[in-house]
Amino acid sequence: MDKNLFEYLLRLGDDSLILGHRLSEWCGHGPILEEDIALTNIALDLIGQTNSILEYAGKVEGAGRNADSLAFLRFDKDYKNCLLVEQPNGDFGVTILRQFFFDAYRVPLFTMLQNSSDEQLAAIAEKSLKETRYHLKHSSEWVIRLGDGTDESHARIQSALDDLWRYTDELFFSDETDADLKARNIIPDAAAVKTEWQKTVQAVLTEATLSVPTNNWKFEGGRKGLHSEHLGYILAELQFMQRAYPNMEW
Amino acid sequence: MVTEQEIWKYLTEVPDPEIPVLSVVDLGVVRKVDLSEDEIKVTITPTYSGCPAMKRMEDDIVEKLNEKGFGKVSVELVLSPAWTTDWITEEARIKLREYGIAPPENEPDKSVLFANPIVVPCPKCGSNNTRMVSQFGSTACKAHYQCNDCLEPFDYFKCLR
Numbered sequence: 045m046d047k048n049l050f051e052y053l054l055r056l057g058d059d060s061l062i063l064g065h066r067l068s069e070w071c072g073h074g075p076i077l078e079e080d081i082a083l084t085n086i087a088l089d090l091i092g093q094t095n096s097i098l099e100y101a102g103k104v105e106g107a108g109r110n111a112d113s114l115a116f117l118r119f120d121k122d123y124k125n126c127l128l129v130e131q132p133n134g135d136f137g138v139t140i141l142r143q144f145f146f147d148a149y150r151v152p153l154f155t156m157l158q159n160s161s162d163e164q165l166a167a168i169a170e171k172s173l174k175e176t177r178y179h180l181k182h183s184s185e186w187v188i189r190l191g192d193g194t195d196e197s198h199a200r201i202q203s204a205l206d207d208l209w210r211y212t213d214e215l216f217f218s219d220e221t222d223a224d225l226k227a228r229n230i231i232p233d234a235a236a237v238k239t240e241w242q243k244t245v246q247a248v249l250t251e252a253t254l255s256v257p258t259n260n261w262k263f264e265g266g267r268k269g270l271h272s273e274h275l276g277y278i279l280a281e282l283q284f285m286q287r288a289y290p291n292m293e294w
Numbered sequence: 295m296v297t298e299q300e301i302w303k304y305l306t307e308v309p310d311p312e313i314p315v316l317s318v319v320d321l322g323v324v325r326k327v328d329l330s331e332d333e334i335k336v337t338i339t340p341t342y343s344g345c346p347a348m349k350r351m352e353d354d355i356v357e358k359l360n361e362k363g364f365g366k367v368s369v370e371l372v373l374s375p376a377w378t379t380d381w382i383t384e385e386a387r388i389k390l391r392e393y394g395i396a397p398p399e400n401e402p403d404k405s406v407l408f409a410n411p412i413v414v415p416c417p418k419c420g421s422n423n424t425r426m427v428s429q430f431g432s433t434a435c436k437a438h439y440q441c442n443d444c445l446e447p448f449d450y451f452k453c454l455r
Binding site: 093 | 340342343344345346372373374375376377378427428429430431432434438452454455
């Protein structure tokens with residue numbers, strides 16, 4: 045088994061899975077009907093991407109696991125998503141800013157992954173990129189609308205920014221797994237993705253009249269399986285059916 | 295001996311479960327038909343990663359070909375080259391409009407974040423005076439629009455490329 049590729053696919057797939065699950069929590073609770081539908085549409089794209097990525101991860105591992113068993117039957121420390129995606133939905137400002145940070149990272153990542161020497165990963169990236177561009181457009185427009193909106197909307201999304209900023213550095217986490225895959229031209233350099241991310245973030249935050257916190261306190265851990273308390277609660281809900289009724293299908 | 299052409303013809307009888315005026319061929323989802331001695335292999339590609347209609351299309355393709363007397367049919371899903379609305383046939387665009395769904399327009403690249411909004415003519419009255427209500431509509435592939443002249447709310451099959 046290509047252990048490093050498997051590990052990377054879990055990181056990529058779990059980001060989509062956990063954020064997709066978080067967005068699905070908005071179903072029936074959106075601030076307006078159109079947003080309810082938008083957030084759940086984005087959730088659907090993310091779960092679809094998860095399916096492709098984790099299905100492939102199962103093949104790479106070669107131990108008989110598929111997308112379902114990887115999504116539903118692992119313990120918390122085996123999930124490799126970044127901390128950003130598991131943070132609670134908060135108000136609409138928190139959700140949309142979390143989405144924006146993520147989309148602004150995923151667009152350059154998928155763009156570069158299209159050139160991966162791994163054919164299946166390149167195919168998944170090519171497919172996902174088209175959808176993710178719509179997500180980025182949607183989240184950027186909302187960040188600007190809220191930031192450059194009323195005093196109330198500005199204050200709320202600025203507070204979301206002050207809170208979520210510390211999780212953004214982990215998007216560009218890079219360890220020996222990444223170094224090996226990078227050397228084999230399977231994944232791009234995290235620093236190159238970060239440069240693109242910074243450009244988008246700076247352009248949108250400026251337009252939105254928002255400011256980045258000055259303190260440089262950063263969190264990380266998710267990529268190593270060390271999560272915030274929130275992941276356990278997500279998994280309790282996500283895994284309930286498979287844990288209560290093993291192997292059930294419908 | 296059945297020909298590939300015949301199989302393609304049968305596949306035009308398999309409707310898209312969500313937009314039944316279109317077939318899976320009109321939509322550009324069917325990419326390839328392979329005939330071997332005792333098996334037909336149909337290769338399809340998803341419109342959107344999470345499109346819930348894909349599984350249904352797979353089942354419907356198998357069912358249709360079984361119905362036509364072919365016992366061994368397999369459907370394979372491939373991701374690359376990724377599906378684009380450019381593969382929707384001209385004929386299908388007319389069918390979409392008649393059905394009340396505005397077909398995809400020639401949109402600028404989505405990577406341009408602050409591009410001007412595109413003009414989507416109303417499928418009901420033909421007016422260009424329409425507005426986007428939401429980029430995300432009733433299914434993953436559609437946006438929600440409204441005509442400012444005849445007030446018709448309508449779906450727009452958004453451009454994906």
